[in-house]
Amino acid sequence: MILLDTCCLLWRSFEKNTLSAKALFAIDDSSHTCISSISFWEIGIKVKNKKLALPSSMEDFVNSTKTIFGIQIIPVDEWIWLDSVNLNWPHRDPADRVLVATASKLNCPIVTSDKIISDYYPHIIW
Incomplete structure (x- = not known):
């Protein structure tokens, strides 16, 4: 099992060549690729703030993530929220904190190029 961060999800969907060779291999080789619902x-x-444009609606993107790419969506439950709050990590980005808490709960690596995450969480694929 591997967990994609948000950028890697977008790159996997629209700009595969942006992924590192190691990340692409891990995604293609994994029988269980996940993302956090966050x-x-x-x-x-x-998208709402016009900082990103998708080629289709958000709803279509969510559906294609599940059906075309076969990516499992991990909901953010109360335990993941609590774990994200309790991380001994000064980083304030809620999405990054939830990603790390989710990966910790699932005991899996995160596919990410984000140095802030990789400096904190030891199980990174990039």
Whole structure:
């Protein structure tokens, strides 16, 4: 099992060549690729604020993530929220904190190029 961060989800969907060779191999080789549902929140905020344009609606993007790419969406439950609050990490980005808490709960690596995450969480694929 691997967990994609939000950028890697977007790159996997629209700009595959932006992914590192190691990340692309891990995604293609994994029988269980996941994302946190907070990634849809993060993408939706960027779309709403005109910082990101999708080629289709948010609803279509969510559906294609599940059906075309076969990515499992992990909901952010109360335990993940609590774990994200209790991380001994000064980083304030709620999406990053939820991603790390989710990966910790699932005991899986995060596919990310984000140095802030990789400096804190030891199980990174990039």
